[in-house]
Amino acid sequence: MTLSLILQALQAGITNGFIYALVGMGLAVIFRGSRVINVMHGEFSVVGAMTTVLVLTAAKYPYWFAIIAGLLTGPAIGALIELTLVRPMIRQQATEDQFVLLTIGLERAIAASVLFFIGRDGHLLPAFGGDHVFIVFDVVIREHSLWLIAIAIIVVIALREFFRRTTLGLALTAASIDADGAATTGINVARMRTLTFVLGGLLGAIAGILITPLIAVDYTTGLPITLKGIAAAVLGGFTNPLGAVVGGLTLGIIESLVIVGVSSGYKDVLTFSILIAIMIFMPHGILGRGGRGGG
Amino acid sequence: MLEIHSLVSGYGALTVLHDVSLSIGDREAVAIVGANGAGKTTLVRTICGLLRARSGRVLKNGVDISQTPTHDMADHRIAVVLENRRLFGELTVRENLLLAERRGRGARKVFDWADIYALFPMIEERLETPVNLLSGGQQQMVAIARALLLQPNLLIMDEPSTGLAPKVVKDILNVIKELRGRGMALLLVEQNVGIASAITDRAYVLALGRIEHEIQPGAWDTFLKDERLVKAYLGS
Numbered sequence: 346m347t348l349s350l351i352l353q354a355l356q357a358g359i360t361n362g363f364i365y366a367l368v369g370m371g372l373a374v375i376f377r378g379s380r381v382i383n384v385m386h387g388e389f390s391v392v393g394a395m396t397t398v399l400v401l402t403a404a405k406y407p408y409w410f411a412i413i414a415g416l417l418t419g420p421a422i423g424a425l426i427e428l429t430l431v432r433p434m435i436r437q438q439a440t441e442d443q444f445v446l447l448t449i450g451l452e453r454a455i456a457a458s459v460l461f462f463i464g465r466d467g468h469l470l471p472a473f474g475g476d477h478v479f480i481v482f483d484v485v486i487r488e489h490s491l492w493l494i495a496i497a498i499i500v501v502i503a504l505r506e507f508f509r510r511t512t513l514g515l516a517l518t519a520a521s522i523d524a525d526g527a528a529t530t531g532i533n534v535a536r537m538r539t540l541t542f543v544l545g546g547l548l549g550a551i552a553g554i555l556i557t558p559l560i561a562v563d564y565t566t567g568l569p570i571t572l573k574g575i576a577a578a579v580l581g582g583f584t585n586p587l588g589a590v591v592g593g594l595t596l597g598i599i600e601s602l603v604i605v606g607v608s609s610g611y612k613d614v615l616t617f618s619i620l621i622a623i624m625i626f627m628p629h630g631i632l633g634r635g636g637r638g639g640g
Numbered sequence: 641m642l643e644i645h646s647l648v649s650g651y652g653a654l655t656v657l658h659d660v661s662l663s664i665g666d667r668e669a670v671a672i673v674g675a676n677g678a679g680k681t682t683l684v685r686t687i688c689g690l691l692r693a694r695s696g697r698v699l700k701n702g703v704d705i706s707q708t709p710t711h712d713m714a715d716h717r718i719a720v721v722l723e724n725r726r727l728f729g730e731l732t733v734r735e736n737l738l739l740a741e742r743r744g745r746g747a748r749k750v751f752d753w754a755d756i757y758a759l760f761p762m763i764e765e766r767l768e769t770p771v772n773l774l775s776g777g778q779q780q781m782v783a784i785a786r787a788l789l790l791q792p793n794l795l796i797m798d799e800p801s802t803g804l805a806p807k808v809v810k811d812i813l814n815v816i817k818e819l820r821g822r823g824m825a826l827l828l829v830e831q832n833v834g835i836a837s838a839i840t841d842r843a844y845v846l847a848l849g850r851i852e853h854e855i856q857p858g859a860w861d862t863f864l865k866d867e868r869l870v871k872a873y874l875g876s
Contacts, residue, residue, distance in 0.1 A: 512738060512739065512742050515731065515735050515738065515739055516739055518728070518730070518731065519728045519731065519736075519739055522728045522729065522730060522731070523726050523727070523728060523729075525690055525710075525722060525726055526722065526725075526726030526727060526728060527711075527728075527739075528689075528690065528709075528710035528711050529688060529690075529710055529711075529713070529719070529720050529721075529722055529726065529787075530711075530736075530739050530740050530743065530786060530790070531711050531712075531713075531714045531739075531740065531742075531743030531744070531790055532711055532739065532743070533709070533711045534711065
């Protein structure tokens with residue numbers, strides 16, 4: 346294993362890590378705002394990416410327009426799920442396991458719909474910056490990876506500032522800390538919950554559109570994305586959206602080092618073994634419990 | 641100001657409040673006293689919409705608010721300080737207050753930040769402190785301040801003295817008296833009749849979800865001296 350191989354792996358790990366971070370942040374935002382573990386989260390990424398593909402290739406609109414169309418599917422689906430399914434279930438005092446069943450069902454249903462309407466084929470999006478690559482210390486870096494990392498960092502900072510500095514972000518945090526306290530402070534708690542699904546859906550769609558130039562998207566892509574995102578979120582403490590960034594990067598880097606150091610066949614076995622070990626020794630996530638972190 | 645007619649409320653199959661009627665006049669301070677489990681907190685939660693009444697009506701200045709969601713109570717100039725304060729612990733004092741101030745904006749402004757600092761000097765010093773680092777008494781003050789920034793003319797408080805040191809309780813009572821001086825109507829739910837009698841004009845005694853007794857203006861002393869009554873209704 347040479348140094349440049351390790352650097353190459355780190356580069357790939359950081360790129361993937363930011364995708365896991367975006368997915369994990371979305372999961373954490375939704376979990377914190379509604380206590381729903383959103384198993385269909387990866388489908389936000391799949392539908393966002395697939396919509397972008399279709400608007401670009403079938404409808405022949407410009408790339409930027411296709412991206413906006415793809416991005417909008419996340420918030421739209423998120424709002425639809427919250428308003429039509431989650432809200433009535435909350436009214437009937439559904440328990441956390443019932444919400445997990447709901448989102449597992451949605452996950453399967455959306456994956457099946459993608460198979461039915463779009464088919465089995467994988468689809469790629471054009472890379473941002475084309476196929477241009479940089480070579481630094483013998484490490485090949487695709488320009489798209491740099492765009493991906495830069496955009497992800499901007500999203501992370503924007504989310505952090507949204508939660509810390511805007512009254513809407515504060516209201517979202519307040520509603521997740523104490524629903525009754527928020528309601529008596531004049532905050533519409535149900536609307537805040539819808540908003541967490543809108544925000545989570547947007548983060549999922551962003552992740553899907555950013556990764557699809559690197560990895561083809563098809564109807565099976567959603568669940569693995571969710572699993573990596575859950576791992577990232579749990580590593581970060583789950584109720585802290587910014588923790589998911591640390592979790593996602595940790596996951597991505599471990600995974601890529603396992604691929605070069607051992608074998609890609611053992612990637613998931615070793616990666617998740619390490620994650621389990623981390624969770625045993627740090628049960629509240631890498632950042633620990635407490636502190637306001639993301640909000 | 642506030643009229644409650646034949647309110648019935650409860651949780652699931654359990655009916656807690658049976659046919660509760662009461663009223664509060666303008667600028668009046670009224671207490672609801674009763675033993676643990678009498679239904680005091682259920683009454684507060686039903687009035688402010690956290691719990692839907694099974695039947696009966698709640699009128700604020702003649703407007704039926706029994707279907708009004710809790711977050712719109714500020715539109716009717718009602719603010720409530722729930723039991724255990726229910727602040728946003730990880731957020732700072734300033735952020736907790738900001739959320740209420742934002743909601744109270746547009747309403748006729750009675751309390752601004754300067755009023756809050758005058759009532760609670762400690763708040764100005766601790767603005768950037770996360771609320772969960774404050775003492776219980778300081779948290780109670782932040783909770784009252786948060787309610788005031790919703791610009792109410794009726795303040796509902798559920799057990800504001802629970803768990804606080806006597807000195808702190810005295811500070812809070814002084815603030816409530818000051819608010820009364822400014823014309824605030826008050827509905828105080830309190831297990832401690834000593835505190836209730838110190839700041840309210842009259843009271844309703846709640847027992848097993850029913851109004852069993854009314855303490856008229858000027859009749860607090862007679863009630864407190866009647867050990868039989870106190871024991872029967874308050875269990876102490």
